[in-house]
Amino acid sequence: MRRVLANQELLLIGLMALLVLAVSLKFPDFFGLQTLFNVLTASMVGILFAVGVMLVVVSGGIDVSFLAVGILSAYATVKYGPQGDGPFGALPVFALSTAIGLGLGLVNAAVVIVARTSVLIATLATSSIYLGTMFAFVGGEVISTLPQPLQSLGSTHLFTAKGAVRGTTSLNILILVVLVVCVLVWAFLRFTIAGRSVFAVGGDAEAASRAAISVPRTRVLVFAIAGAVAGLAGIISVTLSGRADPTTFMGRELDTLAAVVLGGVAIAGGKGTVRGAVLGVLLISLVTASLVPLGIPTIWQRAAVGALLIAGILLQTAIGRRQRIRPILDAPAPEVTNA
Amino acid sequence: MSAPIVEAVGVSKRFGGVRALTEVSVAFRPGEVHCIAGENGCGKSTLLKVISGAHRPTSGQVIVDGTTYDHLTPRQALSAGIEVIYQDFSLMPNLTAAENIALPRSVAGGRRLYSRTAARTLAERAVVRLGVEIELDIPVGELTVAERQLTAIARALAHEAKFIAMDEPTTALTWKEVDALFAAVGRLKEAGVALAFISHKMQEIFSIAERVTVLRNGAVVTSGRPDEFTHASLAETMTGRGSQSFDRVAPRNKNRAPALRVRGLGREPLFADVDLEVGQGEIVGLAGLLGSGRTEIAEAICGVRPAQTGTVEVLGKAINVRSLSDGVAAGIGYVPADRLTQGLFLDQPIGDNLVATHLPARRGFLNGPAIERRKSSVVRDLRIKLGKLTDPVRSLSGGNAQRVLLGKWLVGEPKVLILNGPTVGVDVGSKFDILGVLNAQSLQGLGVLIISDDVPELISMCHRVLVVRSGRIVRELSGDQLREDTVVEAVTA
Known part of the structure; x- marks a missing residue:
């Protein structure tokens, strides 16, 4: 299976290379640091959401509340949280948003476990509640003046290079945070018993519970991590865009889920990698970035994502079909005895 | 101690x-x-x-x-x-x-x-x-x-x-x-x-x-x-009761065309060179370990997963089975292994389940009275214990659900009936009744192919037992060779 998954990931990389090549042939300027930085910047928030969702999907269930968790955490933090000062002033702001996200994740877990309902239904409900709560009690107006530390963080870059045509292009330092989260989640899934339990529960919850794995505890952990990561993604998004707009992510759940499926995460649970989820997000960002130079209106971006999603699912069923047949025949025909 | x-x-x-x-x-x-x-x-x-x-x-x-x-x-x-x-x-x-x-x-x-x-x-x-x-x-x-x-x-x-x-x-x-x-x-x-x-x-x-x-x-x-x-x-x-057995009656007319005749059936990489014959009125067992290919062979014959090579004849007439409906049309009935998930619409009425594969119709319109007649005749024949024909199948006990499934296939008057583990998970009394129904049907000329790992059951029912190993039929046992020890040995060799 690892081999097949790797194939799907190779396919994504191949597809991206092809896309870059095709656009670059027409616009040589497209092949350069500017495109790389643009795609990475556009992917940063998406990658975090995708990694969180991937965890939930692997444990068995489709989470649709992550964007609501992200924006509620970030918006409430910006509105009521610490303004922060000093060189590390952003730290408490980020910590608070992450903590709120974690709390909302625990609420998700509680609903799933107590109501014994599917993750999709539970998060559909909590998602609406979170958004409703935000507009009713926190507010709905755009905050365009962020706390000072966030403003300066938003313009602190890791790399800055000359632009392809004019000006400069740069990559924000927060990419390091995204990288660290990815590494942490990868290590969690690979090196901890709790991480392996996530796969076990997603593979067969009944068998997992007979193997002494606590299914509810695993779910709580998964939702807590996914919530915290979503809270972090929210505040990073606010920092990068320089404003807190409660409607930022509305209706964008599909993009993240599409990325996760494209990355080879099995929608039925039990299979998925951080690497795959990241590649899925990068592909979608690259498609969006390619549409502009090709002169295709950006409204087609959604259609392109939908088409990619279908392609991803077709790929998975094709792989699934191929695996289902296990050979029974021995190579040589055995002696036929008729005693 | x-x-x-x-x-x-x-x-x-x-x-x-x-x-x-x-x-x-x-x-x-x-x-x-x-x-x-x-x-x-x-x-x-x-x-x-x-x-x-x-x-x-x-x-x-x-x-x-x-x-x-x-x-x-x-x-x-x-x-x-x-x-x-x-x-x-x-x-x-x-x-x-x-x-x-x-x-x-x-x-x-x-x-x-x-x-x-x-x-x-x-x-x-x-x-x-x-x-x-x-x-x-x-x-x-x-x-x-x-x-x-x-x-x-x-x-x-x-x-x-x-x-x-x-x-x-x-x-x-x-x-x-x-x-x-x-x-x-x-x-x-x-x-x-x-x-x-x-x-x-x-x-x-x-x-x-x-x-x-x-x-x-x-x-x-x-x-x-x-x-x-x-x-x-x-x-x-x-x-809780003495051992029971059926009177094994020899298939009546050896000269009649076999109910089912399979030659050289194969599908890579599951099974190959499968030859078998089920006479009219004959009950043949297909024995093999889990994963030996026994289910795959049966599914190929009835069209669930068609074979790539080989021929299938029903009553001497060559048929081309590409799907389950081809099989049904040609007179092959298949009762799948997991009766609760594969063979029945559990939440639909018992009566509707009985006629689901064979609806009497006139010029494309359902023939209501004929449908009702069929329903009651099957319930009578198979002695299905039920409240109302409109109750869902889910309300029945395992054995009775199994009989509904059998009845569903007998409604179509198949020439050959293939049963995959017909008595798995069925209580002892119902098991005996189901085997009795099969026995009675075979006496009327139906060819029956039973796939099972319940060796005593195969021995008590079948005229012949074919043994499947690694996707091939490796042994045929009949007459005096048809004993528990010989079958077990052939199956697990």
């Missing part, structure tokens, strides 16, 4: 209104193989699940090493050294065999970190100890049924267990693997491990048990040493 390691005391278990276990008390002592025997559905597996903590008993206790538990959790059970090989294996299909073997103990031991290499080493040791070969590094879902069964066994042997329970552990194994398992059981016995062994194979029970406890309808009927029983007396204790 040494003190028991694990003991069930007055354990009862209800599922809704159904009593699965009633006041069951059993003790498992160190160095002893204790067989729990009984018919399908007698509560054997439920008892094991109570002991392993997978089920919480309605009343009663489990005593492990002197500690009494009202409700044992799987984790407590594993920590106390209780290992269970479940009938359904209970493996995680997406994890590798190595991880499946190593993970439970790490979890129960409260470990936090997972090491792939450590898991691999542990699994390798367990497999070597069992004396078999398993591919450890690919997901269990991609292994064959036999390999999965061996993985489940290796998992139980991987740790220093004090008590190991095995629920039908040999269903998919060849005799070589069964030998390896029994040798391992012998070593465990010497090491002072208590073993519970569930099987419905008489030979296995008599060859390895020190003690036999018989369950019937969820209660202990008797318990004793195996030498206090004979095969016949044990069977009688299990079923």
Whole structure:
């Protein structure tokens, strides 16, 4: 299976290379640091959401509340949280948003476990509640003046290079945070018993519970991590865009889920990698970035994502079909005895 | 006698209104193989699940090493050294065999970190100890049924267990693997491990048990040493009635074209060179281990998963089966293995299920009165016990649901009926009735092909038994060769 998954990931990389090549042939300027930085910047928030969702999907269930968790955490933090000062002033702001996200994740877990309902239904409900709560009690107006530390963080870059045509292009330092989260989640899934339990529960919850794995505890952990990561993604998004707009992510759940499926995460649970989820997000960002130079209106971006999603699912069923047949025949025909 | 390691005391278990276990008390002592025997559905597996903590008993206790538990959790059970090989294996299909073997103990031991290499080493040791070969590094879902069964066994042997329970552990194994398992059981016995062994194979029970406890309808009927029983007396204790058999009537007219004739049927990489014939009025058995290809052959004949090569004839007429509806049209009926998920619309009315495959119609419009007549005639013929024809199938007992499924196929008046494990999970009384219906139908000229691993059942019913191994028919047994030992030997060779 690892081999097949790797194939799907190779396919994504191949597809991206092809896309870059095709656009670059027409616009040589497209092949350069500017495109790389643009795609990475556009992917940063998406990658975090995708990694969180991937965890939930692997444990068995489709989470649709992550964007609501992200924006509620970030918006409430910006509105009521610490303004922060000093060189590390952003730290408490980020910590608070992450903590709120974690709390909302625990609420998700509680609903799933107590109501014994599917993750999709539970998060559909909590998602609406979170958004409703935000507009009713926190507010709905755009905050365009962020706390000072966030403003300066938003313009602190890791790399800055000359632009392809004019000006400069740069990559924000927060990419390091995204990288660290990815590494942490990868290590969690690979090196901890709790991480392996996530796969076990997603593979067969009944068998997992007979193997002494606590299914509810695993779910709580998964939702807590996914919530915290979503809270972090929210505040990073606010920092990068320089404003807190409660409607930022509305209706964008599909993009993240599409990325996760494209990355080879099995929608039925039990299979998925951080690497795959990241590649899925990068592909979608690259498609969006390619549409502009090709002169295709950006409204087609959604259609392109939908088409990619279908392609991803077709790929998975094709792989699934191929695996289902296990050979029974021995190579040589055995002696036929008729005693 | 040494003190028991694990003991069930007055354990009862209800599922809704159904009593699965009633006041069951059993003790498992160190160095002893204790067989729990009984018919399908007698509560054997439920008892094991109570002991392993997978089920919480309605009343009663489990005593492990002197500690009494009202409700044992799987984790407590594993920590106390209780290992269970479940009938359904209970493996995680997406994890590798190595991880499946190593993970439970790490979890129960409260470990936090997972090491792939450590898991691999542990699994390798367990497999070597069992004396078999398993591919450890690919997901269990991609292994064959036999390999999965061996993985489940290796998992139980991987740790220093004090008590190991095995629920039908040999269903998919060849005799070589069964030998390896029994040798391992012998070593465990010497090491002072208590073993519970569930099987419905008489030979296995008599060859390895020190003690036999018989369950019937969820209660202990008797318990004793195996030498206090004979095969016949044990069977009688299990079923609660004397052995029954059918009058085997020879197929009436040998000169008539066979109901089903299959030549050179093959589908890579599942089966090849399958030749078989079922005469009119003949009952033929297809025997083989789980995963031997027996189901695949049947599914190819009836069109669920068509073959790539070979020919199929019904009553001497060549037919081309590309789908299940082709098969039905040509007079081939197929009753699938998992009657509850594959063959019936559980929430639809019983009557509608009976006529689902064959609706009488006139010029494209359903013929209401004819449909109703058919429904009642089948219910009468098969003596299905039901409230109303409009009740959902789900409201029926297992045996009656099975009869609805049979009835559904007999409505179409097939020339040949293929049944995959027709009596699996059916209570004893209904089982006998179902076999009786089949017998009566065959007397009217229906050709019947029964796929089953229940050897006594095949022997009591069939004129001939064909043995499938690794996707080929390797043996045909009839007449005097048709005995339990010869069939078992041919199947597990």
